[in-house]
Amino acid sequence: MDGLALEELNKAIMEGNEDLAAQAAGNALSLGITAEAILRTISVAGNEIGKLFEGGDWFLPELFAGAEAMNAAVGKVVPELEKAAIQPKGTIIIGTVEGDVHEIGKRIVCAMLSGSGYRVHDLGIDVTAEQFASKVRELHPDIVAASAYITTTCQYLPEIARALEAAGLRQDVKFLIGGAAVSRGLIGWAGADGFGENAAQAVDVANSLMKDLEGS
Ligand code: B12
Structure with missing residues (x-):
């Protein structure tokens, strides 16, 4: 039953059917499938x-x-996931880099x-290094998380570290x-403290960065 509900979700995504995908995810939740398994x-x-x-089998419209x-x-x-959270472990601001x-x-x-x-503040997409720095000044997070998905936009990762440095933050x-x-391998080049390969690792690395902060 669980497998079937997740299969429906996969099928709806592969068909590019937004409504069915949302419905299938909702259906999986109502069957008691965990949010983690759905993600x-x-x-x-x-x-x-x-x-x-x-x-080359799919083009931009698909x-x-x-x-x-x-x-x-x-x-x-x-x-569903937000409901599960109790006492915040720390504050994280996150955004996709400029461009x-x-x-x-x-x-x-x-x-x-x-x-x-x-407690997560999502700054959205196309976020400049200065915007990251100004949100740090405003929200005093424990962790700043940045994502880059294109080789050419990775260049903005070290800019975030530089903007934080320049602002004394x-x-x-x-x-x-x-x-x-x-x-x-980009951790040092980007002036970062950690890297996560996937969402589960992002949580593990955030937890260990929080321990470093508590120890410092
Ligand atoms: C969907 C998609 C799009 C969608 C994005 C829609 C949206 N709202 O997000 C659209 C169609 C808009 C798009 C546009 C483009 N795309 Co595109 N896109 C993809 C695709 C197929 C899937 C990305 C995705 O969602 N994957 C599924 C998620 C779950 O995986 P993920 O992103 O990797 O995230 C996981 C981990 O990386 C990690 N993670 C993610 N973020 C973070 C953050 C932190 C802090 C941490 C710790 C971990 C972490 O955890 C996630 C969950 O496990 C990828 C191909 C690929 N293999 O990634 C190309 C891809 C990223 N796109 C690519 C390109 C080139 C483009 C375009 C330039 C295409 C064009 N010619 O117009 C434009 C870029 C526009 C721009 N300026 O940004 C290239 C990049 C190539 C490169 N390495 O430089 C890829 C790799 C495809 C390819 N091989 O050509 N794209």
């Missing part, structure tokens, strides 16, 4: 879509439809962080990076 299904569908696009369907499904799950509009992975990361007890926060174009 995993959405991630797997995202990777399938990525392969079809990269292989890609857009699939992306919208994924977004609609994530939207159903987020309130980059990819957001599905980030939204999944936000949902998992909220579900694990963090770098030592107050931990800097976490991720996204399809980011790898562990």
Whole structure:
């Protein structure tokens, strides 16, 4: 039964059917399937879509439809995860870097962080380094998280570290990076403190960065 509901969700995403995807995610929740399992299904569908696009089997219209369907499904799950959170473990601001509009992975990361007890402020997409710095000044988060999904937009990651440095805020926060174009090897280059390969790792790394902050 559970498998069937998640299969329906995968099918709706692959068909690019936004309404059906949202409905399937809602249906899975009402069957008692965990939000984490639903988000995993959405991630797997995202990777399938990525392969079809990269292989030239899918073009931009299909890609857009699939992306919208994924977004609609994530939207159903987020309130569920937020409900589960009790006492905030810490505050995280997160955004997709300047020039980059990819957001599905980030939204999944936000949902998992909220579900694990963090207060998350999502700054959205195409966020400049100065906007990151000004939000740090306003909200005093523990962690600044930034995602980049295109090779060319990775250049904005070190700019965030530089903007925080220039504003005298770098030592107050931990800097976490991720996204399809980011790898562990970029941590030093980006002036970051940690990297997460996927949403589950984003939570693990955030937890260990919080421990570092508490110890300092
Ligand atoms: C969907 C998609 C789009 C959608 C985005 C819709 C949206 N609202 O987000 C649309 C159609 C708009 C789009 C546009 C473009 N795209 Co696009 N897109 C994709 C695609 C197929 C899937 C991305 C996705 O959602 N994956 C599913 C999620 C769940 O996975 P994820 O993003 O990797 O996120 C996980 C991890 O990375 C991690 N994570 C994510 N964020 C963060 C943040 C932190 C802090 C941490 C710790 C972890 C973390 O956790 C997530 C969950 O496990 C990828 C292909 C791919 N293989 O990634 C291309 C891809 C990223 N796009 C690409 C390109 C080139 C573009 C365009 C330039 C295309 C064009 N010619 O117009 C434009 C860019 C426009 C712009 N300026 O940003 C390239 C980038 C190539 C490169 N390496 O430079 C890719 C790799 C496809 C390709 N091979 O050509 N795209």
